[in-house]
Amino acid sequence: MSEAIVQLKNVTLNYDHRSILIDANFKLVQQEFVYLIGPTGVGKSSILKLLYRDVIAQSGEVVVNGYQLNSLKSKKIPELRRSMGIVFQDFQLLMDRNIFENVAFTLHVTGFPSSKIPAKVNELLALVGLSHRFKQMPQDLSGGEQQRVVIARALANEPRLLLADEPTGNLDPDASREIMDILLGIHKRGTAILMVTHDHSLVKKYPSRTVMLKDGKINDLDI
Numbered sequence: 001m002s003e004a005i006v007q008l009k010n011v012t013l014n015y016d017h018r019s020i021l022i023d024a025n026f027k028l029v030q031q032e033f034v035y036l037i038g039p040t041g042v043g044k045s046s047i048l049k050l051l052y053r054d055v056i057a058q059s060g061e062v063v064v065n066g067y068q069l070n071s072l073k074s075k076k077i078p079e080l081r082r083s084m085g086i087v088f089q090d091f092q093l094l095m096d097r098n099i100f101e102n103v104a105f106t107l108h109v110t111g112f113p114s115s116k117i118p119a120k121v122n123e124l125l126a127l128v129g130l131s132h133r134f135k136q137m138p139q140d141l142s143g144g145e146q147q148r149v150v151i152a153r154a155l156a157n158e159p160r161l162l163l164a165d166e167p168t169g170n171l172d173p174d175a176s177r178e179i180m181d182i183l184l185g186i187h188k189r190g191t192a193i194l195m196v197t198h199d200h201s202l203v204k205k206y207p208s209r210t211v212m213l214k215d216g217k218i219n220d221l222d223i
Contacts, residue, residue, distance in 0.1 A: 002029035004063070005161050005192045006051060008218070011060030013043075013050055020046045022216030023060070028194055030160070033187045035203050036196045037221075038213035044196045047213065048163045051194070052086060053077050065160055082110050085154030085191075089166040091146045093138040099125065099149050100134040106156045124152040128182055144175025151182055155191075162186065164195040168202060180206050 006028040013021040020043035028034050038044050049055045050062060053069050062069040065083040072080060094102050103121045112120065125131045128148040138146055147167060154162060164183065168176035180202060187193050197203065203210055210221045 002031065004029050005032075005065060006194065007061070007063040009061040011050075011057045011062055013046065013055070013057045015043065015046045015049070015055050018043060018046075019216055020213075021050075021057070021060075021218070024217050026211065026218040028161075028192055031187070031190055031192055033184070033193045033208040034195070035208060035210040036194060036213060036218075037198065037200070037203065037210060040198065042213050044213055045165050047218075048086070048165050048194070048196060051163060052081055052084060082157050083159060084161040084163060085151075085157070085159040087147070087150050087154050087162065087164040087167045089169045091138070091143075091150050093146060093149060095138050098135050098137050099130060099141070102138065102149055103153050103156065106153045110157055112156070120156070124155055127155065127185075128152045129178075142175065143171050144178055147171065147175070147179055148182065151179070151186070155186065160192060162191050162193045164193060166196055166198065168197065168199060176202060177205075 004027050008024055008026040011021050011024050036044055036047060046055065050057060051064050053072060057070060064080065067080045094105060097105065100121055103124055104117050107117045107120060122131065125134055128151050130145060130148055130152065133141065133145065138149065168179050171179065183193060184206060211218050212221050
């Protein structure tokens with residue numbers, strides 16, 4: 001049986017004056033690609049916050065990459081986050097640095113050997129098809145290209161788990177397909193992916209395990 005990368009056992013989560021999870025269970029195993037869908041405002045992004053320990057469950061057990069999150073000491077949170085990659089919808093790039101420097105910065109702050117950073121950045125930019133744009137500033141790129149930089153940055157520490165929060169939410173259909181192709185390529189390399197999305201056309205075009213957050217539960221759907 002494959003190892004569980006994410007495990008929620010009887011989890012209750014209240015966040016931002018809302019009840020997000022009620023005695024909920026969920027498991028994502030090694031090398032899975034899972035879509036998380038659900039009605040607008042139900043708290044899908046809050047689930048990701050729970051997994052990178054930005055919020056804490058009121059009860060139950062949350063385990064991510066072997067870390068018990070409810071009892072995790074604050075000093076261990078950076079270590080947890082280095083074991084995963086996070087792709088945000090709104091990019092959150094450093095607008096005063098070029099693409100190469102954006103990715104290099106992430107490596108610097110996580111303690112990657114300085115002498116190896118240039119080669120690693122080149123490898124990551126090649127993976128997302130942006131080697132030729134390495135000197136460009138973020139504002140000179142399209143939305144799809146900026147999201148590719150975000151993905152390159154998220155892969156800096158070769159994470160076992162990638163959390164993607166509406167990664168195609170601000171993109172046109174062509175750019176969305178490019179991002180999905182990149183994510184699926186990353187998945188084939190062995191990274192588990194949990195992707196929040198509201199785009200049902202993508203779920204149909206790129207079928208994979210799909211779960212829905214509704215009424216405080218995370219349930220598998222037959223797609």
